[in-house]
Structures are given as structure tokens and as C-alpha cells.
Amino acid sequence: MEPARKRRISPVWEHFDLISPKKVRCLVCAKELGYNNNTSSMLRHYRAFHENEDEVGASSSHATRKQELDEALVSMIVKDTQPFTIVEDIGFRGFVSKLDPNYVLPTRQALKAMVEVKYEAEKEKTKAKIQKAAAVSLTSDMWTSMNLDAYLAITCHFVGEKSKLCSVLLGVQEFPQSHTAENIAHEKASLMAEWGITNKVTCFVTDGAPNMVACVRELKLRHHICIAHTLNLVVKKTLEQNPILSGIRAKARKLVGFFRSSTTAKEKFTQVQLHMGMPVRKLLQEVETRWNSTYLMLQRLVDLREPVGAALAGLQHDIPMITSEEFKIVEGCMSLLSPFYEATVELSAEENVSASKVIPLLKMLEQNLQEEMTKPGPPAALEMGEVLIRQLREKLYTLQSMSIMSLATLLDPRFKIIGFFSQTKATEAVKRLTAECSTIIRSQQTREDIPQASTSNEVTGGSKLWHRLDVSVMETRTSQNATVDATVEVQRYLSEPNIGRLENPLEYWERQQLIYPTLYKLAIAFLSTPASSVPCERVFSKAREVVSKRRNRLKPKTVEKLLFLNKIE
Structure with missing residues (x-):
């Protein structure tokens, strides 16, 4: 029982284990020591071999913790765009001290060096x-x-x-x-x-x-x-050419400005929305250079026309309210512009393939406009639709002839030829893709092949006189073989069914790279191009x-x- 009593009292037993009545084992190095009912030998061993190790371990642990906190601080500065001087702010220093009193904040200069x-x-x-x-x-x-x-x-x-x-x-x-x-x-x-x-x-x-x-x-x-800039110019020019809609926009800007600048109007508008059981939303002001801000301004006014009207009725003002007829015109225009807004958002994404979507999206925009134009609507809205179609044809149809856009569309297994709205342009794109593919196949052939073959007896028969003709024949044969191989690879790919529109084209090419090795290289190059x-x-x-x-x-x-x-x- 004696060893047990001493084990409870002496801290040294935290580092040793009693393995027999006369022996103990060090838990750090596993060395066995004689034991005679006292801890003297155990203390001497621990102080001689392990006491400094604990200090080093504690120091190492502290250094690791400081490094983690330093990295977290740098990350906060970068993510939240905080100034370097935050480490000098009294409130921040007090907050950090409460979280971890042992952590010493770096100086502003040291923090900047850590970022570098x-x-x-x-x-x-x-x-x-x-x-x-x-x-x-x-x-x-x-x-x-x-x-x-x-x-x-x-x-x-x-x-x-x-x-x-x-x-x-x-x-x-x-x-x-x-x-x-x-x-x-x-x-x-x-x-x-x-x-x-x-x-x-x-x-x-x-x-x-x-x-x-x-x-x-x-x-x-x-x-x-x-393409986002191009779409912006197309819609902006169309909006500016419509005098009726321009007048409504001017009214809308004044209306929004009134509710954003007047504290009384703002408070009244909030109370009306709460009274109607609606979530409180603010009106949006357009930015002159961005057509989508005009779309969002008008769309928000349409959504909130009832609380806007009710709030204005209880206020003293000289702001002209948008009439019901004008709201009908706005709704008709919003129906035409909604697909353009969706297209702009989709083409501006970084995470997804976008250049290959340009031609198919423009095709869908035109078809959507044609469908909307068959529906009854205010003359001002129909007039705007006609201008939009004309602007699309003037500005965007040439994109089918651009190598980047046309090749990206063909190389996207979701679209291929179906993505084009001109069969002639699709055929031209296939020829362009085959030529690109053929060029890569020819370049893959070792450059030494032709010179070696041209000097061999098999090709030239050792004749210096016929050397140039024999080399030309060899080069022509190589070029023809590359063209045939490229044509076969392209046609085989195009004959496969398209994948779903929501599938990832890059994952498709990851699976198919061994089947279409040359097209895979082109796909990786062209599909990484952003649309905007x-x-x-x-x-x-x-x-x-x-x-x-x-x-x-x-x-x-x-x-x-x-x-x-x-x-x-």
C-alpha cells in the first residue's frame, strides 16, 4: 500500500509507472529503475533527462498557438479588408486580450510584413x-x-x-x-x-x-x-430610343429619389409595408451606365406599387405618381427585358464555363423576343421589342463567325451544332474545328520524321536529284493523314448525343480525353475562356x-x- 500512498502525494508519479514492487518504468523514455519505497531515483532521472524537454514542449506549443493566431489575424485583414492599424485600436486590443491574455498582438509594421x-x-x-x-x-x-x-x-x-x-x-x-x-x-x-x-x-x-x-x-x-458590356450597350441604346419609356424612367427616378432622401417619406413607406403585412424593402435607384439597374429599379416599383401609392397619399409632395397605364407599359417592357437580365447574370459567372453559352443564349434571346412579340401588349413595349431584335442582329449575330465563340460552342457537349441559329455558320465552325484539330495532330508528329525519312534510301533512293520532290510527297501524305484523322475525330464527337444542359462540360471531357485526345486539348483551351x-x-x-x-x-x-x-x- 505504501507505493500507492506516495503515488498520490508525489507529482513525479505522473511520469512513472510501478511495474513490480521493486521496479518502476519511465513513461517518457520507457527506462526501468529500481524502486525502494522512495522517489529519489525517479526525481534524479526525470530532472537529468526530461525536465528541459517539457519546457521545450511548452515553448513549442506556445509558438504553434501564436503562429495559428497570427495566421488568423492576417486572414481577417485580407478577407474583411481591415486596416493594418486595427492592431492599435483600443477596443480590438481589449477584445483580443479577453479571448487570449497570452497572445501578444503584432505591431502594424509586423502585420504588414506577415501579409507580404x-x-x-x-x-x-x-x-x-x-x-x-x-x-x-x-x-x-x-x-x-x-x-x-x-x-x-x-x-x-x-x-x-x-x-x-x-x-x-x-x-x-x-x-x-x-x-x-x-x-x-x-x-x-x-x-x-x-x-x-x-x-x-x-x-x-x-x-x-x-x-x-x-x-x-x-x-x-x-x-x-x-459580352456583358455588349448586352449593356444593346439594351441601353434601346431604352434611350423609346421616348415613352424614357419619360416613365424620369418619373421613376424622381419617385425613388423622394423616398430615399426624405426621412418622413422613408418612415411612412416602411409603416405602410408593415401594415400591409409585407416584408420591408427599399426602392432602388438606377445607375446611368448600367441598364440592369434600370431593370431592377422598375421591377421593384412594380412589386411595391401599392405601398408606394398608399405612402404618397399620406404625404405632402409634388412628385408625379406613375399611372396604371404607365405601369402596364413597364410590365410589358420588363417581360421583354427579363431574359436579358438572366443572360447577363449567367454570362458574368466565374465558376462555370461561359464563352460556349454566348451563341446559344443569344439564340434563346431572339426566340424569346419573337414569342413575346406575338402576345398582345402596349404599343411602346412592342416597339421596344422590335428595336431589341434589330439591335441583336446588328451587334451580336457576327459572334457566330468569331473563332473563339464558335469553337467554344462546338466543343461544349451540351450545345455542339444545336447551339447555332444559322446552319451555314455551324458548318463553317465545324470546318474551323477540323482545321484546328488537324494542326494539332500534325504538330504532334515528331519534326525529325520528315528529315529522317527524306534522307533515307527508302524515300529518296539515295538520289539527290529527286530529293525535293520526295520530301514534298512525304509532307503532303502526312498532311492528308492528319486531316483524315481530324475529320474522323470531329465527326465521331459531333454524332454523339448532347449531354444535359445542367451537366458540367469539363467533367465530360475529363471522361472522354482518351477517346478524343486532340479535341480534349482544344476543349481545355477554349472552354476556359470567360464570356465577359x-x-x-x-x-x-x-x-x-x-x-x-x-x-x-x-x-x-x-x-x-x-x-x-x-x-x-
Whole structure:
């Protein structure tokens, strides 16, 4: 019983086990020691061999905990676009102290250094991913901050592991020089070289600004103009050409402005919605440059016309109310514009394949407009529908002839030929796809084959006189074989049934890459191309949060690092 009594009293028994009346075993190193009813030998052993280990372990555990908290702090700064000075705020320091009194917050300079370390590490990881990509597509746009600093942003899109569509921010660089095509092209070329993608770019997507278009031409790359911008111009121009709807929009802007600027009107509007048992919603004001904001403004007014009318009836004002006839016109126009709004949202998505949807979506837009035009409606709405159809034909039908759009549509197993609204254009696209496929097959043949064959006795018979003719015959035969192989692969693929519209085309190509090896390479290149330059606009939306009044002294390089990390978080 004596050992048991001492075991309860002496702390050293936490590290030893009694294995017999005369022996103990160290729980740290498993060494066995003699035991004679006292713990002296056990204490000497523990102090000599293990006491420092515990201190090191405790120190290591503390260091690990600090590292975890430091990383969480950096992540918060990046995700929530918080200023570095937050570590100096009294309230934040008190909050952290309550959570973990042992954690010492880093200084503002140390926190900034930690962000830079994370940026370098994540950039190297991202570079490694991009190096594995067979092809990439880029989007680009420019932005001016609240400090009037100009920035050029480029995002990169490619198919990564497990057929996942990946999007990476390559850079948001300060651009103090003149915004000429040559200067922009030079910056883009430098950035592509830095990331090692100069020879991998399938397509560059930008808005329709002349300097951006000329810049891509300078780089000698495939190019297409952002479809979201094109749709915006089509609808915006149509809205501006309709005088009746323009008058209704002017009324709507005044009405919305009244409820947003008057505290009394705002409170009355809220009370009316609550009294009617409706969820409280605010009216939306349009933004002059975005047609979808006009759509949302008018749609919200239609949804809330009853509480709007009731609120106005109880207020003193000189705001003209939209009449019931005008609401009918708005509803007719909303019915025509609703598919355009859906198309804009779908074509602006980053997570899904989008370039291949452009031609099929435009086909669906035209068919939807034609169907709506057969229904009775206000003359102003029907007039707008006719203008929309005309604008579509003028601006968008040429997309069927663009190699990027047509090839992406064919290579999307959801659409193929069915996606086109012109059979002639579909046939031209098939020929273009076969030619692309044939080029890849020819390039796969080792370049040494023709020279070796041309110098062999089998081909030239050792005759120097017939050498050139024999080589030409060999090259023609190789070209013909490549064309035949390409035709067979393309026709076999096109003859297969289309997959469902909600299925993932990249997963299809992952399964079929051994059956259609050449088309797989083309699919990976063309299906990664985004339909719009919206990814860059999203970067700049976040940039407005980063370069705020509270953080207006951030250096451009720091802005770039924060935006890069925010994109991958």
C-alpha cells in the first residue's frame, strides 16, 4: 500500500509507472529503475533527462498557438479588408486580450510584413498551378482609385486539377503612364512573362475601349469584347430610343429619389409595408451606365406599387405618381427585358464555363423576343421589342463567325451544332474545328520524321536529284493523314448525343480525353475562356473597399498583395 500512498502525494508519479514492487518504468523514455519505497531515483532521472524537454514542449506549443493566431489575424485583414492599424485600436486590443491574455498582438509594421510573406508563399503556389495548365485565357480592365491613382488589372482563367475551372488575379498594377495601347500592351506582356504564360494565352477578354482593342492587337492574341458590356450597350441604346419609356424612367427616378432622401417619406413607406403585412424593402435607384439597374429599379416599383401609392397619399409632395397605364407599359417592357437580365447574370459567372453559352443564349434571346412579340401588349413595349431584335442582329449575330465563340460552342457537349441559329455558320465552325484539330495532330508528329525519312534510301533512293520532290510527297501524305484523322475525330464527337444542359462540360471531357485526345486539348483551351471581363470588375469592386478613407495611404504594391490574397481566400 505504501507505493500507492506516495503515488498520490508525489507529482513525479505522473511520469512513472510501478511495474513490480521493486521496479518502476519511465513513461517518457520507457527506462526501468529500481524502486525502494522512495522517489529519489525517479526525481534524479526525470530532472537529468526530461525536465528541459517539457519546457521545450511548452515553448513549442506556445509558438504553434501564436503562429495559428497570427495566421488568423492576417486572414481577417485580407478577407474583411481591415486596416493594418486595427492592431492599435483600443477596443480590438481589449477584445483580443479577453479571448487570449497570452497572445501578444503584432505591431502594424509586423502585420504588414506577415501579409507580404503570405503573399509571396501563395504566389509561388499559384504559379505552380498555372505552370501545369495547358492553356489560359485572360481578362483585363482599368480603374481609378479615390486617390486618382490608375490601376491595370489582369485575371487568369484555366482548367486546373479535377477539371475545375480556376480563376487567379495575376496583378493589379499602378499605371501612371499615358493609357495608350502601346503602354498597356507593354505592361501586359511583362506580366505574362513574369507568370510564364506568354505562349499559353488562348484569348484576351476586355471591354470595347479602343485602346484595349488595339492593345490586344499589338500583342497578336485572339480577342473578344466582353459580352456583358455588349448586352449593356444593346439594351441601353434601346431604352434611350423609346421616348415613352424614357419619360416613365424620369418619373421613376424622381419617385425613388423622394423616398430615399426624405426621412418622413422613408418612415411612412416602411409603416405602410408593415401594415400591409409585407416584408420591408427599399426602392432602388438606377445607375446611368448600367441598364440592369434600370431593370431592377422598375421591377421593384412594380412589386411595391401599392405601398408606394398608399405612402404618397399620406404625404405632402409634388412628385408625379406613375399611372396604371404607365405601369402596364413597364410590365410589358420588363417581360421583354427579363431574359436579358438572366443572360447577363449567367454570362458574368466565374465558376462555370461561359464563352460556349454566348451563341446559344443569344439564340434563346431572339426566340424569346419573337414569342413575346406575338402576345398582345402596349404599343411602346412592342416597339421596344422590335428595336431589341434589330439591335441583336446588328451587334451580336457576327459572334457566330468569331473563332473563339464558335469553337467554344462546338466543343461544349451540351450545345455542339444545336447551339447555332444559322446552319451555314455551324458548318463553317465545324470546318474551323477540323482545321484546328488537324494542326494539332500534325504538330504532334515528331519534326525529325520528315528529315529522317527524306534522307533515307527508302524515300529518296539515295538520289539527290529527286530529293525535293520526295520530301514534298512525304509532307503532303502526312498532311492528308492528319486531316483524315481530324475529320474522323470531329465527326465521331459531333454524332454523339448532347449531354444535359445542367451537366458540367469539363467533367465530360475529363471522361472522354482518351477517346478524343486532340479535341480534349482544344476543349481545355477554349472552354476556359470567360464570356465577359466582369472578373476584373469584381476585383475593382473589392479594391474600392481596400482603398478606402481609412486606408487611403496604402502603397499600390500593398494594394495588389491584399487583392491577390483576398481573391484566393
